[in-house]
Amino acid sequence: GENVEQHPSTLSVQEGDSAVIKCTYSDSASNYFPWYKQELGKRPQLIIDIRSNVGEKKDQRIAVTLNKTAKHFSLHITETQPEDSAVYFCAASVSGGSNYKLTFGKGTLLTVNP
Amino acid sequence: KAGVTQTPRYLIKTRGQQVTLSCSPISGHRSVSWYQQTPGQGLQFLFEYFSETQRNKGNFPGRFSGRQFSNSRSEMNVSTLELGDSALYLCASSRPSPDTGELFFGEGSRLTVL
Numbered sequence: 001g002e003n004v005e006q007h008p009s010t011l012s013v014q015e016g017d018s019a020v021i022k023c024t025y026s027d028s029a030s031n032y033f034p035w036y037k038q039e040l041g042k043r044p045q046l047i048i049d050i051r052s053n054v055g056e057k058k059d060q061r062i063a064v065t066l067n068k069t070a071k072h073f074s075l076h077i078t079e080t081q082p083e084d085s086a087v088y089f090c091a092a093s094v095s096g097g098s099n100y101k102l103t104f105g106k107g108t109l110l111t112v113n114p
Numbered sequence: 115k116a117g118v119t120q121t122p123r124y125l126i127k128t129r130g131q132q133v134t135l136s137c138s139p140i141s142g143h144r145s146v147s148w149y150q151q152t153p154g155q156g157l158q159f160l161f162e163y164f165s166e167t168q169r170n171k172g173n174f175p176g177r178f179s180g181r182q183f184s185n186s187r188s189e190m191n192v193s194t195l196e197l198g199d200s201a202l203y204l205c206a207s208s209r210p211s212p213d214t215g216e217l218f219f220g221e222g223s224r225l226t227v228l
Contacts, residue, residue: 042221107157
């Protein structure tokens with residue numbers, strides 16, 4: 001089955017700096033790659049996703065890049081703010097049809113220091 | 115629109131007991147997935163149901179089971195509880211569309227096994 005590795009497990013940055021979280025996946029059939037943010041004591045929420053027919057996607061300060069050949073994808077957060085502090089999970093799946101099984105990485109605890 | 119609702123939010127059990135957790139998906143969502151969240155392992159997929167049928171199952175022992183009712187509400191059961199079953203159990207629902215795999219999570223049921 002699919003295996004998703006996520007690095008680093010913890011990341012501390014100064015407010016205003018950029019943060020990058022990297023993930024690799026094993027199943028070449030995976031074509032959907034979402035990122036979820038989970039604030040302390042809250043539920044995970046989707047912040048951005050990318051499909052295999054796209055190499056990069058941006059949404060304000062957040063961007064995701066995908067390299068299908070190397071089977072890795074990354075989350076980039078620019079101009080970090082204290083409210084970006086949370087655990088971020090990457091995930092991979094074969095989307096469409098009847099498959100809604102997401103395989104998650106183990107998470108990255110991002111701390112943005114004011 | 116009401117979000118995903120999970121009950122109970124917190125519960126304490128002892129080894130050997132069993133537990134049933136409940137999940138009400140967002141209205142109109144027919145797919146319900148369950149995940150186990152622990153500090154060291156992140157989010158691990160348990161199973162996914164659609165129209166009362168289990169479509170996908172993760173690598174958990176048979177003590178973990180679930181079902182879905184005709185109104186899309188779902189329950190999961192864990193029998194013969196072990197200390198290692200202590201975790202946050204998250205339910206998520208999604209639209210049955212090939213265009214999106216977004217999961218909408220509930221706040222979880224936190225199970226403590228003593």
